[in-house]
Ligand SMILES: *[C@@H]1O[C@H](CO)[C@@H](O)[C@H](O)[C@H]1NC(C)=O
């Protein structure tokens with residue numbers, strides 16, 4: 538190897554220099570690396586971060602000097618330790634095998650290691666690559682977020698591992714089954730809809746260990762819309778309830794109006810109760826003045842909407858099943874008709890008396 542070779546592969550020259558210092562390599566004798574036949578080093582060594590790696594070199598009794606190198610640095614020459622790293626120990630130095638062990642391997646240990654021997658005054662080297670694997674690990678992921686409907690969202694999931702993990706996103710709690718996926722560290726959603734709210738899962742996968750999986754919750758705010766508001770008929774003296782249901786994120790607050798007047802809880806014999814998506818207006822004892830047109834207003838920070846609900850009068854409901862009525866085979870409607878007819882007859886009778 539001449540000066541030109543040193544410019545191309547400077548570390549190799551350092552190996553040669555180091556070995557010459559050790560008198561392993563006579564000056565002027567080129568070092569052949571990657572000699573497949575002898576000395577015999579093992580195939581590439583693959584270990585997980587934190588585990589130990591054993592580097593073996595097969596020799597025979599013609600061998601006079603041996604050394605293991607990390608790139609250009611001598612780790613061991615024969616039984617002499619050159620490395621100051623106490624993770625590096627000698628394992629065997631026999632007539633057939635020369636091996637060292639590296640404990641608690643880390644990613645910076647990855648690289649070429651060289652077994653160098655001298656046989657009959659001929660230096661030979663053999664190289665083995667130490668490959669360090671690291672389980673997938675998510676190192677940075679978007680935290681839970683809240684956005685308004687229609688805005689654009691980018692979820693980020695950065696993962697580390699060796700080999701580099703594949704990162705995918707998927708939507709878990711989509712109302713229409715599993716939502717779309719992304720085979721990327723970034724998941725971009727433009728014009729997000731309320732259906733796209735929920736849990737998103739990022740997985741980082743390589744074949745070293747189980748995937749690393751983390752979740753992000755995306756909350757999509759949207760203004761209220763009233764989904765249910767029905768008119769209600771109640772007779773005087775009865776208890777009556779108007780209810781109003783709205784979907785909204787964040788959950789809507791409700792207000793009740795009669796004409797222009799806002800109703801207050803507890804006043805005028807009414808109670809207003811809000812429970813989740815639902816608000817109810819209860820009249821404990823309906824009187825004539827209660828009938829009319831009510832407005833339920835649902836409000837959150839993104840807007841408001843309202844619906845009209847009529848409380849109207851119905852005549853006193855007829856007494857339902859009297860004793861024995863359950864067994865007489867009449868249904869409620871025919872009994873009601875009979876009652877009406879009966880009261881009409883009684884009323885006519887009453888008129889005739891005067
Ligand atoms: C050993 O690893 C090196 C570097 O990763 C690679 O170039 C070489 O092909 C590998 N050799 C074998 C036998 O796997």
Ligand SMILES: *[C@@H]1O[C@H](CO)[C@@H](O)[C@H](O)[C@H]1NC(C)=O
Nearest residue numbers: 607608620622625639645646
């Ligand atoms: C091998 O060399 C690299 C680069 O100099 C160094 O970071 C690493 O600690 C060395 N490993 C061993 C086991 O000597």
Ligand SMILES: *[C@@H]1O[C@H](CO)[C@@H](O)[C@H](O)[C@H]1NC(C)=O
Nearest residue numbers: 676677678679680693694695
């Ligand atoms: C995560 O990534 C974001 C966007 O690139 C960056 O602003 C933030 O500082 C990173 N956080 C950490 C803990 O690295």
Ligand SMILES: *[C@@H]1O[C@H](CO)[C@@H](O)[C@H](O)[C@H]1NC(C)=O
Nearest residue numbers: 773774775776821822823824
């Ligand atoms: C309902 O109100 C009427 C008139 O104010 C009253 O006579 C009646 O006793 C009340 N009924 C109940 C159950 O409070």
Ligand SMILES: *[C@@H]1O[C@H](CO)[C@@H](O)[C@H](O)[C@H]1NC(C)=O
Nearest residue numbers: 796830831832844845846847
């Ligand atoms: C009730 O009031 C609203 C406005 O407050 C109006 O739009 C609606 O027509 C009214 N309904 C009835 C039946 O009068």
Ligand SMILES: *[C@@H]1O[C@H](CO)[C@@H](O)[C@H](O)[C@H]1NC(C)=O
Nearest residue numbers: 794832833834841842843844
């Ligand atoms: C109900 O909504 C209409 C139009 O959306 C609005 O004009 C009206 O003021 C609202 N009524 C109340 C009581 O908020």
